Amino acid sequence: MDASVLLALRDPAGVPFYPVVFQALYVLTWALHAAFVLLALGSMGLSLYGTFRQKSDPIWKILTPHLIQTGKISVSILIVLGVAPLLFTQVIYDPNWYVANTLSGMWVFIFIYSLVVGYIMYYWYYYANKANTGGGKLIGIVSFLILVFAGVLMHNFAVTSIMPNDWMNMYAPNGVVDTSGLTFNMDVVRLAFMVSLSIPVVGIFLQNYSRFLSTRDDFSKEFISYTASLGTKLAIVGFLLSAVTFALWMLQIGYLLHPLSISIVIGVVILLLMVAKNSNSYITTGVLVVVALLISAMRELIRFDIMAKLGYSIYEYPVNLEIPSIVMFLLTFLIMGGVGVAYLLTMSWKVGKSKDVFDGSKDVAVNKLGNYTLSIMILWMVIYFGWGMAILFNNIL
Numbered sequence: 001m002d003a004s005v006l007l008a009l010r011d012p013a014g015v016p017f018y019p020v021v022f023q024a025l026y027v028l029t030w031a032l033h034a035a036f037v038l039l040a041l042g043s044m045g046l047s048l049y050g051t052f053r054q055k056s057d058p059i060w061k062i063l064t065p066h067l068i069q070t071g072k073i074s075v076s077i078l079i080v081l082g083v084a085p086l087l088f089t090q091v092i093y094d095p096n097w098y099v100a101n102t103l104s105g106m107w108v109f110i111f112i113y114s115l116v117v118g119y120i121m122y123y124w125y126y127y128a129n130k131a132n133t134g135g136g137k138l139i140g141i142v143s144f145l146i147l148v149f150a151g152v153l154m155h156n157f158a159v160t161s162i163m164p165n166d167w168m169n170m171y172a173p174n175g176v177v178d179t180s181g182l183t184f185n186m187d188v189v190r191l192a193f194m195v196s197l198s199i200p201v202v203g204i205f206l207q208n209y210s211r212f213l214s215t216r217d218d219f220s221k222e223f224i225s226y227t228a229s230l231g232t233k234l235a236i237v238g239f240l241l242s243a244v245t246f247a248l249w250m251l252q253i254g255y256l257l258h259p260l261s262i263s264i265v266i267g268v269v270i271l272l273l274m275v276a277k278n279s280n281s282y283i284t285t286g287v288l289v290v291v292a293l294l295i296s297a298m299r300e301l302i303r304f305d306i307m308a309k310l311g312y313s314i315y316e317y318p319v320n321l322e323i324p325s326i327v328m329f330l331l332t333f334l335i336m337g338g339v340g341v342a343y344l345l346t347m348s349w350k351v352g353k354s355k356d357v358f359d360g361s362k363d364v365a366v367n368k369l370g371n372y373t374l375s376i377m378i379l380w381m382v383i384y385f386g387w388g389m390a391i392l393f394n395n396i397l
């Protein structure tokens with residue numbers, strides 16, 4: 001692939017701010033997306049096991065619906081958090097993203113419908129299990145498989161986008177243009193590594209779950225210790241599996257001895273020791289976040305290097321500074337997002353810690369944060385639409 005083709009595919013309007021900032025935001029937001037992908041797949045998968053145990057086992061009777069609920073919420077969060085890296089990737093790597101979406105256009109449609117059908121079926125599974133303990137097993141399994149399939153499609157888009165040298169061949173194999181939009185590429189080891197991480201993630205989640213509930217006297221000691229030790233076992237087995245698949249992936253692409261790859265391996269070893277000891281799973285979660293950021297950076301490094309070898313560097317993307325929109329974005333992200341997320345997290349924490357029905361209107365912190373969130377959102381809408389209208393009318397009148 002000639003660099004001139006890649007450069008011609010860039011947006012002629014340039015990027016509104018320094019590319020390195022978009023790159024950093026991509027790494028950050030993809031790690032967040034991945035965290036909830038892994039929690040969704042892990043908790044949903046484990047809940048399916050629970051549906052077979054919950055009738056006869058009182059521990060699984062409590063745990064299974066909680067896992068189903070965790071997966072259900074995580075899917076909605078992963079969808080929201082998937083949009084952010086999507087936006088950043090299409091700003092700085094637009095040639096890659098749009099070519100992949102064209103070559104695999106049909107799969108993009110299939111992805112959307114799979115997600116819609118898979119998530120609706122998840123609700124079916126949730127309600128069936130709620131109505132009748134152990135109900136909805138088959139629906140749950142089908143929904144799980146559809147959501148995993150959505151992940152495989154996502155993987156296809158990511159892999160196809162970093163194969164510029166093969167695009168011509170995919171577009172016109174043997175010189176005949178293929179407009180089916182069914183281009184499909186997989187890197188089995190890379191995918192196995194990504195998906196395997198859902199096991200340690202659900203393991204650490206269970207350690208946190210047990211720690212969090214240990215202060216509540218309506219959960220038995222037996223339940224608390226069972227969930228903690230199940231979490232430990234899953235995390236240890238999962239990390240060992242992820243470490244092997246990660247090493248194989250790095251070996252396959254020649255990055256095994258790269259400092260970033262070595263730091264990920266060290267991070268995984270530290271995590272292994274921490275989950276085995278389980279002295280404070282909240283700190284383990286903090287370390288997991290750092291390792292997730294390193295893995296996200298590794299994905300970016302692979303793509304950056306492939307593109308750099310072809311003469312495409314995001315750092316040379318023409319910059320057309322647009323300070324107002326970047327200020328608006330950062331204020332939205334940090335202030336509205338920060339306060340809104342703090343409000344939701346504070347409320348969830350307090351709901352989970354209270355034995356009886358929690359009344360947010362009687363809690364000072366929740367009340368304050370709720371009012372701030374509402375006021376900031378109203379202000380945001382006034383500025384956003386007011387500003388947009390002012391510019392629009394200024395341009396057309």
Ligand code: HEM
Nearest residue numbers: 037079082083085086147150151154155157158161190194
């Ligand atoms: C159940 C649904 C989903 C699953 C299981 C899933 C899973 C994944 C996985 C495994 C990857 C990494 C692929 C790789 O690097 O090999 C990925 C990447 C990504 N996902 Fe998702 N995902 C889902 C939904 C979504 C949605 C709804 C969006 C957007 C709204 C999204 C946006 C992204 C983006 C932008 C990337 C990075 C692509 C790239 O770097 O080229 N995902 N996802």
